[in-house]
Amino acid sequence: MTEAEKKIQQKNKKNKESLQGILWDLLRIQTKVVLTAGAAVFILFLILQSFLPHTPGAPSTFLYDITALASDRLIFAFLIVIIMVIFLITGWVYYYSYGLSLKRTLAHIIHQLKQFQRGSLNRKITVERNDELKKLADEVNELTDDLQQQIVSMRRLLNENAKLIEEAEKGAGLEERRKLARDLHDAVSQELFAVSMSLGALPKVLDKSPEKAKVLFKQTEKMVHHAQQELRALIMHLRPVTLEGKSLKQAMESLMKELLSKHPHLTFECDLKKVPPMEKGTEEQLFRVLQEGLSNALRHADPSKVQLHAFLRGERLLIVLEDDGRGFDTDNVQKEKTGNYGLSSMKERMVELGGHLTIVSYPGKGTKLEFRVPLTKHQ
Ligand SMILES: Nc1ncnc2c1ncn2[C@@H]1O[C@H](COP(=O)(O)OP(=O)(O)OP(=O)(O)O)[C@@H](O)[C@H]1O
Ligand SMILES: [Mg+2]
Structure with missing residues (x-):
């Protein structure tokens, strides 16, 4: 029993x-x-x-x-x-x-x-009397009627909630596809168009001035290189955002290894020994922000070195992602560019974790992202 x-x-x-x-x-x-x-x-x-x-x-x-x-x-x-x-x-x-x-x-x-x-709750109390007990039974019956109505409206709310979540998820998926289409168009497709124009003009320029043709050829090569970088960054966006059963440390290390093989001219440094095991949700959120940070470095910075380090600072975990690339003006970037979600979504995710993101970047001096996450007791 x-x-x-x-x-x-x-x-x-x-x-x-x-x-x-x-x-x-x-x-x-x-x-x-x-x-x-x-x-x-x-x-x-x-x-x-x-x-x-x-x-x-x-x-x-x-x-x-x-x-x-x-x-x-x-x-x-x-x-x-x-x-x-x-x-x-x-x-x-x-x-x-x-x-x-x-x-x-x-x-x-x-x-x-x-x-x-x-x-x-469908049953009713029937009392064959005409006294206080009958009144008690009537009161209880009324109470169950009210309860039933409350349950009905609660279920309706739950269903509406589920529908809203479903729609929001669908909307998020659509939004993601729209963004990818826009990025493919703006970044890759236009760049390839420029490449084809340059290549089309190359024979004539070569006839007229081999020196100019050389410059044009170099420019075209740069454009192809850039388009390739953009494509790789977009492909990284398309990667599954879950950790696929790995810990954050393992997932980041394998991601860095993968990037190293694709960008042999780049130096990657990765030291995540200090990252403790954390709850799955926290690890996934951190994976997403680091993925976006890396993607930004590869897309926008053109760096020669990218470093990822983790430190324990009291009850906090500090992860630093640094590149020595182009850098940017942090004060103006949000105002200038609309439809760019990377930086704002990174900040939002960090707030959701109870943490904070600090961006230190100056044009020409590289970018440093500092992710601070509070650790809970059992970590
Ligand atoms: N590491 C970096 N180096 C240089 N510039 C950067 C770096 N990270 C971000 N930026 C600049 O900040 C801008 C905003 O970045 P953000 O991630 O918000 O948008 P995005 O990468 O352009 O688009 P997406 O919404 O796909 O992320 C970028 O367009 C770029 O100009
Ligand atoms: Mg971005």
Whole structure:
């Protein structure tokens, strides 16, 4: 038997006991009333007998007859006892049947309340009486009606919520696709268009001035290189954003390794030894922000070195992502560019983690991103 079942059984036992209590209370009260009344009658007649002594020849009245009869105290006591017994038995029968009907009604109400507790709110308590118990049953019935209505509106809210979440997810997916399409168009497609134009013009320029052709060729090569970088960054965006069962440290190390193989001219430094195991949600959020930071460095900075380091600072984890590339003006970037979400979403994610992102960057002097995350006790 489970703990909950034991509790229910104990409760039922208690309820039964208290109901038995009502029945026995009624019988006990009835017994006390009869015994007290009998004793009072006996004492009253003793007093009457001493005040109204029967004198022979005196006119016979009911009171005189009674007192005469009561002159023999034994007989009188016997009579009182018989009357008391009759009262007791009739009282017991009456109170027992009354108590039983009371007990049944209360037991019915308790049983129905139990059913409500278990979720059968459709049932109604029916009481064949016209007293306070009926009022109690009516009140409980009204309460369950209200409860039912509340449950209906709560479920409606839940369903609406689920629909909203679904729509929001769909919207987020669409938004992501729109952004990718825009990036592919703005960055890669336009760059490739420029490349094809340059290549188309190259034979003529070569005929006219081989020196100019050389410059154009170099420029075209740069454009191809840039387009390639953009494509790689976009592909990184398309990577699954979950850690795929890895810890943050493992996932970041393998990502850096992958980047190293694709960008052999770049130096990558990665030291995440200090990253402790964290909750899955926290690790995934951090993975996303680091992915975006790396993607930005590769897309916009044209760096020769990218470093990723982790430090423990008291109860905080500090992750620093640094590149020695182009850098940018942090004050103006948000105002100048609309439709760029990377930096703002990184900041939002850090706030959600209870942490903070500091961006230090100056044009021509590289960029340093500092991610600070508070660690919870079990980490
Ligand atoms: N490491 C970096 N080096 C140089 N410039 C950067 C760097 N990180 C960000 N920037 C500049 O800040 C701008 C905003 O970056 P943000 O990540 O918000 O947008 P985005 O990368 O252009 O687009 P997306 O919304 O796809 O991330 C970039 O366009 C770029 O000019
Ligand atoms: Mg970005």
